[in-house]
Amino acid sequence: MTIKNVTILGSGIMGHGIAQVSAMAGYKVFLRDIEQKFLDKAMEKIKWSLQKLAEKNKITSDKAETFYSNIIPMVDLQAATNNTDLIIEAVPEDFKLKEKVYGELNNLVKKETIFASNTSTLPITELSQLTNRPENFIGVHFFNPPQLMKLVEVIPGKETNEIIVKELTNYVKSLNKSPVICNKDVPGFIVNRIFIPLVHEALYALERDKVSKDMVDSAVKFKLDFPMGIFELADYTGLDVIYKASYEMNLRDKKVLLMHPKVKEMYDGMELGQKSGRGFYEYKGENYERIKLTPEKATQYEPSSILGVAANNAAWLIENNVCTLEDLNNALKLGMGLKTEIFELVKKQSPIKIVNRLKDLEGRYGDFYHPHKYLEDLK
């Protein structure tokens, strides 16, 4: 089958971006949400993004208009899905909600249509069981902002047909993005298994090390070469996404992250980050905004616990054959913008120092920090 028409379910941060990059690759796109007002907002964001790309001469203004007109916003689920080859579900990360969505789709959509989920953390095999086509079901996980981030994790479930893996890999390549196959359907896949726990760890750092958010973020940016600080990135991603992803991962595997209660508090209090005007930092509006981080502030904090937790989860991925070292490095470079490879960062700071830091944390705060053998063996 050749994919021509694509339907994206959910027009939030990820959904509207996936719709846009699909339209930019020549697909006809149906963008579906439950209310027109969500679609209007999504289409505004798409217009803004296309204009930005035109300003930077990445596309012409004519092309921007064509791409925009190739996206058809729709509320009617049946109309949005009855003439499509691929449905990418990008609704909020809530298992019950996804169960409802797939329940509706099962009865509406022709059997050949591929179902893909942009879930950030939910197991693909579990989701596939909610559908009447587990062999035609796969995970395709994009990164925020999909318009700029080159990585897409492709996650086959237990029953996913090999042909579907190929089809989806080709679709991802046609978007001019790099697919990385996640060999095992583990909570958080590759990148979120590293990123999401860092939000909790950065919160613990504030209390344990008595530092400020912008000191931690500046250190992460200027000492670890991340493009954004952890709190900045959490606000940019949305505390709703972070909380739901944390909850779902923690439910399935206690070793992924050490929950900090502040994340749920912020979610309950609607302090969602950039999208609500307030998260770890304050924002003027919903538009793209950056936090002022400086090399001077970075000198005031040593982010060894943050690096330790990231590298330890990376070590777990390698030890458990979830991905190769090459794929891990590629994923962190293209999905999180890391300029230096994670184990190179450890080597720069000294592996013994990082392992000892983890052992010290293990002594004080428990087994979560126990260093994995791969990290202990790093020279």
Ligand code: 3HC
């Ligand atoms: N479309 C088009 N242009 C955009 C855009 C979009 N959606 N978003 C931002 N831009 C523009 C900005 O407006 C800015 O334009 P300007 O130069 O005219 O001001 C430009 O792109 C970026 O400028 P910055 O100086 O802010 O840029 P950076 O060099 O830092 O790049 C970034 C921005 C690519 C976002 C980079 O900071 C980065 O890689 N950050 C990390 C992002 C990340 O880790 N994402 C993954 C999160 S995890 C995830 O998504 C998984 C989920 O399941 C939770």
